[in-house]
Amino acid sequence: MDAALLIEDVRLTPILIADPPLLNTQGVHQPYTPRLVVEVVTRGGVTGVGETYGDGTYLELAEPLARVLPGRPVSDVNGLFALAEEVCGAARGADERVDAGGLRGAQTADKLRLSVVSGFEVACLDALGKTLGLPVHALLGGKVRDRVEYSAYLFYRWAAHPAAGERDDWGAALDPAGVVAQARRFARDHGFTSFKLKGGVFPPDEEIAAVRALAEAFPGQPLRLDPNGAWSVETSLRVAEELKGVLEYLEDPASGTEAMARVSAGTDLPLATNMCVTTLAELPEAFARDAVQIVLSDHHYWGGLHRTRELAATCRAFGVGLSMHSNTHLGVSLAAMTHVAATVPDLGHACDSHYPWQTEDVLTTRHTFEDGHLTVSEAPGLGVELDRDRLAALHRRWLDDDGTLRSRDDAAAMRQADPGWVAPAVPRW
Numbered sequence: 507m508d509a510a511l512l513i514e515d516v517r518l519t520p521i522l523i524a525d526p527p528l529l530n531t532q533g534v535h536q537p538y539t540p541r542l543v544v545e546v547v548t549r550g551g552v553t554g555v556g557e558t559y560g561d562g563t564y565l566e567l568a569e570p571l572a573r574v575l576p577g578r579p580v581s582d583v584n585g586l587f588a589l590a591e592e593v594c595g596a597a598r599g600a601d602e603r604v605d606a607g608g609l610r611g612a613q614t615a616d617k618l619r620l621s622v623v624s625g626f627e628v629a630c631l632d633a634l635g636k637t638l639g640l641p642v643h644a645l646l647g648g649k650v651r652d653r654v655e656y657s658a659y660l661f662y663r664w665a666a667h668p669a670a671g672e673r674d675d676w677g678a679a680l681d682p683a684g685v686v687a688q689a690r691r692f693a694r695d696h697g698f699t700s701f702k703l704k705g706g707v708f709p710p711d712e713e714i715a716a717v718r719a720l721a722e723a724f725p726g727q728p729l730r731l732d733p734n735g736a737w738s739v740e741t742s743l744r745v746a747e748e749l750k751g752v753l754e755y756l757e758d759p760a761s762g763t764e765a766m767a768r769v770s771a772g773t774d775l776p777l778a779t780n781m782c783v784t785t786l787a788e789l790p791e792a793f794a795r796d797a798v799q800i801v802l803s804d805h806h807y808w809g810g811l812h813r814t815r816e817l818a819a820t821c822r823a824f825g826v827g828l829s830m831h832s833n834t835h836l837g838v839s840l841a842a843m844t845h846v847a848a849t850v851p852d853l854g855h856a857c858d859s860h861y862p863w864q865t866e867d868v869l870t871t872r873h874t875f876e877d878g879h880l881t882v883s884e885a886p887g888l889g890v891e892l893d894r895d896r897l898a899a900l901h902r903r904w905l906d907d908d909g910t911l912r913s914r915d916d917a918a919a920m921r922q923a924d925p926g927w928v929a930p931a932v933p934r935w
């Protein structure tokens with residue numbers, strides 16, 4: 507092993523980034539959301555960067571993993587998984603639910619650990635690529651496309667957070683006209699031609715009306731609706747009937763594989779998920795029952811870029827489509843998403859990304875969408891560079907926080923406006 511590839515140091519920097527008041531079925535985004543920036547420094551003096559969730563439960567696992575990595579090669583990403591099981595695995599049972607799950611599906615200790623490992627895996631691949639002079643996509647077998655398409659991620663939203671926070675110039679979007687105006691701005695500024703609306707916020711008929719308004723404004727263009735499992739099977743089937751021929755796919759209309767399988771049996775409208783298939787263990791039943799036709803991969807959930815490619819191969823074997831899910835993230839993760847998406851042959855739909863909503867980044871240069879696409883970088887590693895002043899400022903915000911924003915809680919944010927709010931049980935409608 508080339509000594510230059512050995513890890514000398516690992517730096518973890520938890521940060522808080524501004525997040526607009528985007529609504530979902532659980533509540534609303536807080537003014538700031540936590541992310542974790544992982545840096546791996548090699549003996550050769552190269553620094554690789556990765557990004558993942560920054561909530562307290564993730565930090566708890568990232569810290570022991572960071573301590574045991576020095577002395578190991580950045581090329582040993584398979585070894586990373588075994589090591590993570592060793593140092594993070596004992597604390598909790600693999601299937602133990604570590605939080606209510608909510609928008610990310612059932613949250614287990616395994617899934618939590620994989621989400622942590624993903625940040626380290628990406629940092630190792632960035633460092634390896636920089637050392638070898640190769641882009642990350644080359645380390646994954648090489649790109650099969652030069653550009654990756656993304657969709658506009660539309661949200662019902664307020665003009666401003668009830669509590670203090672950054673205020674942007676988007677204004678409120680709480681009805682079909684507001685949603686269409688938001689979509690027009692996304693199309694104008696980034697060239698997106700696919701549109702996804704985060705639903706589960708208003709009664710289904712209001713969301714059907716918003717999708718119909720989008721279809722009228724953007725005839726023939728791909729549209730999706732994602733109520734995060736907020737509907738009953740009956741409601742899901744009614745919406746599917748009303749929006750067949752209008753939607754490209756319906757995303758997680760109902761909660762859980764059982765309910766999704768029943769919806770799927772009653773409609774020809776394709777169903778997508780980032781909630782009922784989020785781990786290998788969930789996959790056999792969902793595929794055997796034809797509960798979903800499209801899996802929305804997320805390299806954070808699945809444990810990184812190599813594991814995302816394994817998921818893609820499994821989906822291909824079962825004739826299940828693949829696209830990409832997004833949670834609030836910065837440009838490091840967007841670069842990682844773009845590299846892995848560039849290597850997956852049958853990516854049949856535009857990927858989701860929250861990135862345009864993020865006014866802050868830790869990079870020296872922001873990513874720019876052209877015609878709704880990102881060009882796959884040919885620079886060594888991920889092809890991004892950390893802006894250390896920005897990183898330090900966002901870390902300072904995390905340090906200054908009294909702890910209330912260090913773990914994302916959309917229901918708590920909603921209580922700022924509606925003190926009696928509790929995240930609704932599903933099905934909500």
Ligand SMILES: [Mg+2]
Nearest residue numbers: 732757758780
């Ligand atoms: Mg979703």
